[in-house]
Amino acid sequence: MSLEYAILGFLNYHPYTGYDLKKIFDTSIRHFWPADQSQIYRTLSRLTENGWAEMEKIPQEDRPDRKVYHITDAGRAELMQWLSGPPPMGEPRSxxxxxxxxxxxxxxxxxxxxxxxxxxxxxxxxxxxxxxxxxxxxxxxxxxxxxxxxxxxxxxxxxxxxxxxxxxxxxxxxxxxxxxxxxxx
Amino acid sequence: MSLEYAILGFLNYHPYTGYDLKKIFDTSIRHFWPADQSQIYRTLSRLTENGWAEMEKIPQEDRPDRKVYHITDAGRAELMQWLSGPPPMGEPRSxxxxxxxxxxxxxxxxxxxxxxxxxxxxxxxxxxxxxxxxxxxxxxxxxxxxxxxxxxxxxxxxxxxxxxxxxxxxxxxxxxxxxxxxxxx
DNA sequence: ATACAATATAAGACTTAGCATATATAGGAA
DNA sequence: TTCCTATATATGCTAAGTCTTATATTGTAT
CATH class of the missing domain: 1.10.287 (Helix Hairpins)
Structure with a gap:
């Protein structure tokens, strides 16, 4: 679930494509939460299914269409609730x-x-x-x-x-x- | 792979059943590597397939037979090589x-x-x-x-x-x- | 009397993540 | 010329771990 909220967090700043998000991850939170490209795309689909994000298709020539994801009101509410909640500790693994x-x-x-x-x-x-x-x-x-x-x-x-x-x-x-x-x- | 070596490490001290190992995990390395019961049993099967452990069946009445696992020479060699190798760092996740x-x-x-x-x-x-x-x-x-x-x-x-x-x-x-x-x- | 814990193993379903590969084009480097 | 990088998304497969449930009996606690 962590990746869902990380992506929601960034979409709350600005709409992005999966491609954008991969680069943002690699230059910001990679040091505590690396994310695989395929994982990001799959999670964006899930966010859309949940109604937390909406996809806007921007046609391009010669390249796959850009799919820009926007956070929804429901997504923003979900994010705020998660941020307000307890730290998602998880089991230690070393x-x-x-x-x-x-x-x-x-x-x-x-x-x-x-x-x-x-x-x-x-x-x-x-x-x-x-x-x-x-x-x-x-x-x-x-x-x-x-x-x-x-x-x-x-x-x-x-x-x-x-x-x-x-x-x-x-x-x-x-x-x-x-x-x-x-x-x- | 980490769980394989943790189990090999304990079998190197003494032969154990999956049930024993679960209790040993919970009272020793749980604070940095918790292990699920079903995961331990599956990993023991894998160790046996790899030739790193051998299973000894000890019949019991009224209860499932105990399956005591012994480390093999190949298993001991594999463990020593892993211990001698570089620390298995893994990606940070918080x-x-x-x-x-x-x-x-x-x-x-x-x-x-x-x-x-x-x-x-x-x-x-x-x-x-x-x-x-x-x-x-x-x-x-x-x-x-x-x-x-x-x-x-x-x-x-x-x-x-x-x-x-x-x-x-x-x-x-x-x-x-x-x-x-x-x-x- | 009934429920729970201990002993012992096992398998199915599911989630998360990781790796490889596919598609398609343009531009720069060797 | 050939290869690599950037742009952009997507799927298949696998590994690792979690959760649930099944089986079967004995003993203890409420």
């Missing part, structure tokens, strides 16, 4: 932690390499975050009012805070292993 | 952040309530973490060597660190809104 849970099978040297590698990945993701804000390209004007921009930055802050805490966690483990705090096999 | 991204639609008062509610959820999850370690019940002896226990605690530390950083994030936003740093609608 595949890397599965690897860590069973990592006692590895040698101490392999473990140091593993956590150093993990720290390196976190640093790389942090470096990526630095390049995210303010590249909405042609959609810039339609979306980024100061208030909207504020909340965009909050989602980035959250990602950065989490990555930093993961980085510190990994680094502290390397320290502990080097200091002999890891029980032997 | 439905709550979608809500935050579009939350500028809400009033300032509603926003303070939202972030305070978010902080309360984080505190509740942190309180839950305190009660996780050392309740493996009847499976305690088979699994928790000091080294295994060390890595279990590391996964808990990671969850706690992330929840704390989310909590601080939410609290700092409440502060900022109260101090008038939120652009008006």
């Amino acid at each position: 595949a890397p932690l599965i690897q860590i849970f069973f990592a006692g099978q590895l040698s101490d040297e392999a473990l140091i390499a593993k956590f150093e590698g993990f720290a390196a990945i976190m640093r790389a993701i942090l470096a990526q975050y630095d390049q995210i804000p303010g590249q909405l390209g042609p959609y810039q004007d339609e979306i980024t009012s100061p208030r909207e921009h504020f909340f965009w930055l909050l989602t980035l802050e959250n990602g950065i805070a989490n990555m930093r805490s993961n980085l510190e966690w990994a680094e502290s483990i390397v320290e502990r292993i080097k200091n002999g705090h890891l029980p032997p096999q | 439905a709550p952040l979608i809500q935050i991204f579009f939350a500028g639609q809400l009033s300032d008062e509603a926003l303070i309530a939202k972030f305070e509610g978010f902080a309360a959820i984080m505190r509740a999850i942190l309180a839950q973490y305190d009660q996780i370690p050392g309740q493996l019940g009847p499976y305690q002896d088979e699994i928790t060597s000091p080294r295994e226990h060390f890595f279990w605690l590391l996964t808990l530390e990671n969850g706690i660190a992330n929840m704390r950083s989310n909590l601080e994030w939410a609290e700092s936003i409440v502060e900022r809104i109260k101090n008038g740093h939120l652009p008006p609608q």
